[in-house]
Amino acid sequence: MVRPRRVLLIVLSVFAVVYLGLCVAAFALQRPMLYPAPKAPIPLPAQLGFRRLPLTGEAYVDVLQLPGPPGAPTVVHFHGNGEQLLDQHDLGTVLNQNGLGFLAVEYPGYGASPGQPSEQGIYAAAEAALTMLRGQGVTPEHTVLSGRSLGTGVAVEMARRGHGSRIMLVAPYTSIPEVAALAFPFLPVSLLARDRFDTTSKAPDITLPVLIIHGEQDTLIPVEMGRRLGTRFPHATVETVPGAGHNDVLEQSGLERVRRMAVFALGGS
Incomplete structure (x- = not known):
């Protein structure tokens, strides 16, 4: 027994x-x-503004560049984890039509770009694109960093490194471990996470103007995270979108939110 x-x-x-x-x-x-890493046809259409940006060795990522009027700010945008560079053309076109330059950067392993995505690999691609932009004569003072979802952590890191003058964050998160803890509360995700994108710890040292846009019905990254970040950045404006979730926060109001981003990028409050 x-x-x-x-x-x-x-x-x-x-x-x-x-x-x-x-x-x-x-x-x-x-x-x-x-990093679900959607794939795209190879190569991307050069006539629409896509081209390859060399990295170290034989590595490269694709970028989408739509030049703005002389002297205009350039929005450098980092997309969400379920998006790819090919999806950013519409956003870039609207911002471009509102008097801004636009540069979107692919992540390694996404779209038509080779490699494997990781936090440090994405940072390296982002910094290479910003270095390219500076070589074209676009100064940090004329650079506006923009991110959506996963890309918000990239934009904040580039700001921490001194690359921009303003930041726009759409559906931002506090850190990847905190988001993962919502989905897997029974696992020690803080100990397991390899890529952290810890915006919360970086925010207090970033004194740039920040615009945060967050859907009030976001079930993936709760709006409370966006509001909390608004208290962490020294100079942040938080705008929530009634009825919008995670994937439609910019689309919910037609072009209203993108035009709001354009006004902010051009120096408005």
Whole structure:
């Protein structure tokens, strides 16, 4: 006859093995979950403003560049984790029509760009694009950093490195571990996360004007995260969109929110 204490030890041992297995799986699969990496035809159409930006060695990422009027600011945009560069043409066109230059940067392994995405790899691609822009004569004072969802963490890191004069954040998150903890509250995600994009810790040291736009019905990145970040940046304006979720926060009001971004990028409050 098996004693109750032995049964308890067996149950606890099985639970520990299963839990450890879940942790190992979460660690191994986190990047495919964080970076679903949509694919695009190769090459992207050069006549629409797409071209390749060389990185180190034979690596490269694609960029989309729509030059603005002489002396106008250029919006440098970083897209969400389920998007790709090809999806940014409409946004760039509207901003361009409102008197701005536009530069969007692909992530390694996304769209038509080779490689594997990671936090440091995305930062390297972003910095290479900003260096290219500066080589074209666009100064940091004429550079407006923009990000949506995952890309907000990229925009904030580039601001921390001194690359821009203003920041626009659409559906931003506090950090990847905090977002992951909402989906997997039973896992020690803070210990397992390889890519952190920790905007919360960086925000207090960034004194640039910041515009935050967040959908009030966002179920992926709660609007409370956007509001909390608004208290962390020294100079932030938070605008929430009634009825909008995560994927339609800019689209919910037609072109109204994108035009709002254009006004801010041109120096408005």
